[in-house]
Amino acid sequence: MSDLKSGLDNILMSEEEASNLTYFAFAKANEAPRPVAPKAKGKGRNRFRNRSRSKAKAVAPVGGLPDVLAGRYRLERLLGAGGMGAVYRARDLLHEQFGDPDPYIALKVMSEEFSETPDASALLYSEFALTRRLRHPNVVRLHSFEVDTQCQRAFITMELMRGLTLDKLLCERPLGLPWKELRDVVRPLLDALAYSHARGVLHGDLKPSNVMLCEDGVRLFDFGLSQAEEGVLPGLPQLSRSRFNAWTPGYAAPELLEGGALSASADLYAVACVIFELACGKHPYRRLPSTQARDERLDRTLQAPKNLPRHCWPALRAALAFDAAQRNICAQALRDAMRADSSWLQRWFHRRNG
Numbered sequence: 001m002s003d004l005k006s007g008l009d010n011i012l013m014s015e016e017e018a019s020n021l022t023y024f025a026f027a028k029a030n031e032a033p034r035p036v037a038p039k040a041k042g043k044g045r046n047r048f049r050n051r052s053r054s055k056a057k058a059v060a061p062v063g064g065l066p067d068v069l070a071g072r073y074r075l076e077r078l079l080g081a082g083g084m085g086a087v088y089r090a091r092d093l094l095h096e097q098f099g100d101p102d103p104y105i106a107l108k109v110m111s112e113e114f115s116e117t118p119d120a121s122a123l124l125y126s127e128f129a130l131t132r133r134l135r136h137p138n139v140v141r142l143h144s145f146e147v148d149t150q151c152q153r154a155f156i157t158m159e160l161m162r163g164l165t166l167d168k169l170l171c172e173r174p175l176g177l178p179w180k181e182l183r184d185v186v187r188p189l190l191d192a193l194a195y196s197h198a199r200g201v202l203h204g205d206l207k208p209s210n211v212m213l214c215e216d217g218v219r220l221f222d223f224g225l226s227q228a229e230e231g232v233l234p235g236l237p238q239l240s241r242s243r244f245n246a247w248t249p250g251y252a253a254p255e256l257l258e259g260g261a262l263s264a265s266a267d268l269y270a271v272a273c274v275i276f277e278l279a280c281g282k283h284p285y286r287r288l289p290s291t292q293a294r295d296e297r298l299d300r301t302l303q304a305p306k307n308l309p310r311h312c313w314p315a316l317r318a319a320l321a322f323d324a325a326q327r328n329i330c331a332q333a334l335r336d337a338m339r340a341d342s343s344w345l346q347r348w349f350h351r352r353n354g
Contacts, residue, residue, distance in 0.1 A: 064112055064151070065109065065151065065153065066151055068093070069090075069107065069146075069148045069151075070146050070147070070148045070155075072092060072093050072094050073090045073091070073093070073105070073107055073157065074091045074093055075088045075089075075090050075107065076089045076090060076091060077089050079106060082224075083114070084111055084114045084123075084224055084246055085109065085110055085111055085124075086108070086110075086111050087108045088106070088107045088109075089104060089105075090104070090105050090106070091103050091105075092105055092157075104160045105143065105157050105158065105160050106158045106159065106160045106161065107155055107156070107158075108124070108155060108156045109153055109154070109155045110154070115153060119237075121147075121154040122237045123224075124145070124154050124155070124156060124224075125145055125236075126226075126236050126237060127156065127223050127224050127226060128142055128145040128156050129145075129233060129236055130201045130223055130227075130228055130233065130236075133199050133200075133201055133232075133233070134192075134195065134196055134199055134201060136191070136192055136195045136196075137217060138191055138192035138195075138217060138219060138220055139192050139195070139196065139221070140159060140161065140220065140221035140222075141158060141159040142156060142157070142158045142159075143156075143157040143158055143159070144156070144157045161214050161219055161221065162215060163212045163214035163215060163219070164213045165209050165210075165211065165212050165213075166185070166208035166209070166211045166213070167207075167208035167209040169208075169213065169278075170208060170277060170281060173281065175281045176279050176280040176281040176282075176305065176307050177278055177279065177307060179307055179308065179309060182278055182307055182308070183338060185211075185213065185218055185278060186275050186278065187335065187338055187339060188217060188218040189211060189274075190271065190331055190332075190334055190335035191335060192218070192220040193206070193267060193271055193331040194330070194331040194335050196220075197229075197264045197267070197330070197331050197332075198332075199232075200228055200229035200232030200233075201223070201226055201227075201228060201229070202228070202229065202262050202264060202266075202267055203220070203223060203225075203226055203267050203270075204224075204227060204247075204262050205223075205225040205226075205246075205248060205251075206220075206251060206271050206274060207248050207250075207270065207273075207274065208274055208277065210222040225247070225262075227262050229264075249288075249289035249290065250283060250285070250287035250288065250289065250290070251269075251270040251273050251274070251290075252266070252269075252290060253265070253266040253270065253290055253322075253324065253327075254291045254294050254322050254324075255324050257290060257291045258291065264330065266324070267331070268319045268327060268329065268330065268334065269319060269321075269327060271319070271331070272284075272319035273320065276305060276316065276320065279305035279306075279307045280305035280307060280308075284298075284320055285298045285299075286298070294322040299320065299321070299322060302317070302320065304316075304317075312337055312338055314337075315333065315334050315337035315338075316334065
C-alpha cells in the first residue's frame, strides 16, 4: 500500500502540470503489491487454501477492467452503472486472507467511455475527498481512493450497502408511504443533507436512486456531482460539472439546467421532489425537466400530499419553488418542520407574529 501512496504523491509531475486542473497522470505502471497471506500450518493451511479456491469463482467484469484491481480487490459483479461511473461488488482479498468474515466492499470506477476524458480521475478524487468529510450515520462510508497502475484506472472503495433504493421502494409502494413510515425515511435523509451543507458539501444529484434504505438506516450516497462551498477544501480541482451535462432533469433545479451554479438551494429543490414523491407516489411535476415544468406553470396546481401532515406542507411547498429566490428555506429548517407537531408549529407562529 505504501507503493501506491508514493505513486499517488507523484501524480502531478510539475508545477506547470499542477496548475492545469484537467491534468491527471499515473505513476509508472509497476505492478501493485500483492497482499500476503498469513502463514498457516498443517490442516489449517489446507482449509485456508480450499476456502480461497472455492471463493475464486468470480464473474469477470466488462469494460476493460482486470478481474483484480491493485492486486487486492476482486471484482465479482456489476451493481449499477450511470453515465459517468460504475459500481461493482468486490472482495477485499487482503481482509479475506486475514480471516475477515465479511470482506465484501463496493468499488466505484469511472465508466469506460468517461474514463478517457482528462478530468475523469480528478473528478473521482473530488468525490472521494468531499464525501470523506462527511462522517454521519446516514451518509455512505468511504474507505479509500486508489490507483491500479497496470490498467491506469483510479477507483474508490466504500462500504457495501445492502438494502433497497427509494426508486425501487416507490415501485413497490405506488401510492406512497403513510406518515409513520415516511417520517422514518425523510427525517434521517434531511439530517444527512443538513449535516452535509453544514460541512460545506453540496450533493448535486439528489434523487430516489441515490438514497438507500439499509438494515441499519437510511444512506445518502453517490456524491459524484458534489461540490464544495467556497473556502472548503480549496486545494481540490475546481472542475465544472455543468459541462458534463450530468444533472438529472426531473430533480435538478431550473437554475442548474440553465447553467447556474450548484447551491444548497438547488439541493433543497431536489430533496423536496423526493419527499413529495415518497408521500404520494407521484413526482410533483411529472418528472418533467424543471424548466419545462416551470414554463407550463405546474406549480399552480400543486396540492399537498394526503400522507403529509398539514403543518409540514408550507415548508415543503417553499422548497419546491422554481424560483431560487422564493426557495427561502434551508435543509435544517425543512428537517425541523418535519419533526415538529402542529401544536408546536402553531405556538411558534403565534410567538413570531406577536
